[in-house]
Amino acid sequence: MAFGFGSNRFVGIDFGTASIKAVELSIKNNLPMVTNYGQVSLADLENGTPPQGRSYDEEIVLHLKALFDRMRPNGHSASVAIPAFIGLISFIEFPLMEESELQEAIRFEAHKYIPSPLEEVALSWEVVGKHSIPGGKGEKMEVLLVAALKKEVSRYEHYVSSAGFTSDFLELETFSIVRSIINKDPGLFLIIDIGSRATNLILVENGTIKVSRNLDMGGRDITRVLSESLNITEERAKVLKKSGKDFLMTPEAALVFPALQMIAREAERILTACQAKRPDVKCKQVILSGGTAQFTGLVQYYENLLKLPVVIGDPWKGVQYDARLAKKISELGSAFSVSLGLALHRVDTVLHKNDKSAILYQKPKKMSFLSKDYLESLIKTK
Numbered sequence: 001m002a003f004g005f006g007s008n009r010f011v012g013i014d015f016g017t018a019s020i021k022a023v024e025l026s027i028k029n030n031l032p033m034v035t036n037y038g039q040v041s042l043a044d045l046e047n048g049t050p051p052q053g054r055s056y057d058e059e060i061v062l063h064l065k066a067l068f069d070r071m072r073p074n075g076h077s078a079s080v081a082i083p084a085f086i087g088l089i090s091f092i093e094f095p096l097m098e099e100s101e102l103q104e105a106i107r108f109e110a111h112k113y114i115p116s117p118l119e120e121v122a123l124s125w126e127v128v129g130k131h132s133i134p135g136g137k138g139e140k141m142e143v144l145l146v147a148a149l150k151k152e153v154s155r156y157e158h159y160v161s162s163a164g165f166t167s168d169f170l171e172l173e174t175f176s177i178v179r180s181i182i183n184k185d186p187g188l189f190l191i192i193d194i195g196s197r198a199t200n201l202i203l204v205e206n207g208t209i210k211v212s213r214n215l216d217m218g219g220r221d222i223t224r225v226l227s228e229s230l231n232i233t234e235e236r237a238k239v240l241k242k243s244g245k246d247f248l249m250t251p252e253a254a255l256v257f258p259a260l261q262m263i264a265r266e267a268e269r270i271l272t273a274c275q276a277k278r279p280d281v282k283c284k285q286v287i288l289s290g291g292t293a294q295f296t297g298l299v300q301y302y303e304n305l306l307k308l309p310v311v312i313g314d315p316w317k318g319v320q321y322d323a324r325l326a327k328k329i330s331e332l333g334s335a336f337s338v339s340l341g342l343a344l345h346r347v348d349t350v351l352h353k354n355d356k357s358a359i360l361y362q363k364p365k366k367m368s369f370l371s372k373d374y375l376e377s378l379i380k381t382k
């Protein structure tokens with residue numbers, strides 16, 4: 001599916017477990033416009049050894065090439081997200097200090113939070129808040145630290161370069177999801193992104209990540225329960241899962257899905273901890289994202305358990321698209337939040353440069369991503 005608008009194209013690629021998803025945006029009237037999108041299923045790799053003796057990485061490259069062959073994106077660079085479960089997000093408090101000192105202090109402290117030798121890790125950080133210490137004892141600053149193993153970063157770069165593209169920007173998918181689903185909306189939100197293998201729970205206040213947790217469970221655990229409870233094949237269970245039948249809220253059909261219960265318990269833990277720390281701030285909404293957000297009955301089910309308004313996030317809300325795409329885009333829904341968030345970052349960079357008044361969202365001062373230049377500088381300083 002391709003349209004011919006403008007010349008500036010920005011491609012975001014999400015390497016999910018169930019599929020690789022890509023979106024291409026351009027800029028029209030100073031706003032992002034969808035010019036192309038596509039996804040390729042990884043179902044044949046999800047459960048077991050890749051066919052024909054190829055390695056998983058070789059298969060990913062082949063699938064990505066197949067996706068690009070179909071999409072025929074313009075240009076040769078793309079932004080890439082690293083799965084949240086591969087990276088690490090921590091929060092560290094420091095006494096108020098200059099940025100130059102902070103850099104040193106972070107390097108000194110980081111090893112306490114990162115279980116791998118620092119020379120093997122790509123690090124990035126951002127000051128996310130400042131608050132006073134009770135009793136007039138000065139101020140503290142809160143720093144969000146992002147880390148990923150360099151070899152993992154290289155793996156994703158390798159996928160893209162093997163398909164004939166360069167990766168101009170890499171970040172943890174957590175940031176991409178927040179950018180497309182919440183952007184800078186004011187207030188406190190809990191995003192629950194449920195994919196196939198993994199779930200990300202992200203507490204976000206005024207567009208800034210406050211808490212980020214990953215659980216190793218998702219849509220494929222729902223498939224397994226359906227298959228075992230109804231004594232049907234996983235293939236059949238997958239189809240049934242997406243059929244619109246309500247296995248959560250219809251009493252005669254309801255089944256127990258331990259993965260969904262554990263996700264709710266983690267959400268409760270995050271919300272309770274936040275409430276204890278900040279009794280004055282109330283979570284406005286729980287926002288579901290990822291392909292599994294579309295599991296029929298899930299919104300109502302979580303609304304009952306969490307006693308908060310629950311909605312399915314719309315990552316397409318900040319982009320324009322051809323009216324003929326509306327139906328397809330509504331079907332794709334929140335499964336594209338990562339790829340859209342990536343492409344939106346690139347659009348934002350250009351809009352900042354070209355027209356300072358057309359700001360879609362404010363980029364953090366210190367980048368929360370692992371840019372290629374930044375990674376190279378880390379490797380050089382090693």
Ligand SMILES: Nc1ncnc2c1ncn2[C@@H]1O[C@H](COP(=O)(O)OP(=O)(O)OP(=O)(O)O)[C@@H](O)[C@H]1O
Pocket residue numbers: 015016017018019020083194195196197198199218219220238241242243289290291292293294295296335
């Ligand atoms: N209508 C639907 N109802 C229920 N589940 C659905 C529906 N549509 C898609 N899914 C499920 O959503 C999951 C895929 O979601 P998504 O594309 O967000 O995952 P992913 O990014 O590939 O995986 P992960 O993030 O875990 O690596 C699959 O388990 C799929 O079966």
Ligand SMILES: [Mg+2]
Pocket residue numbers: 016017195196290338
């Ligand atoms: Mg995903």
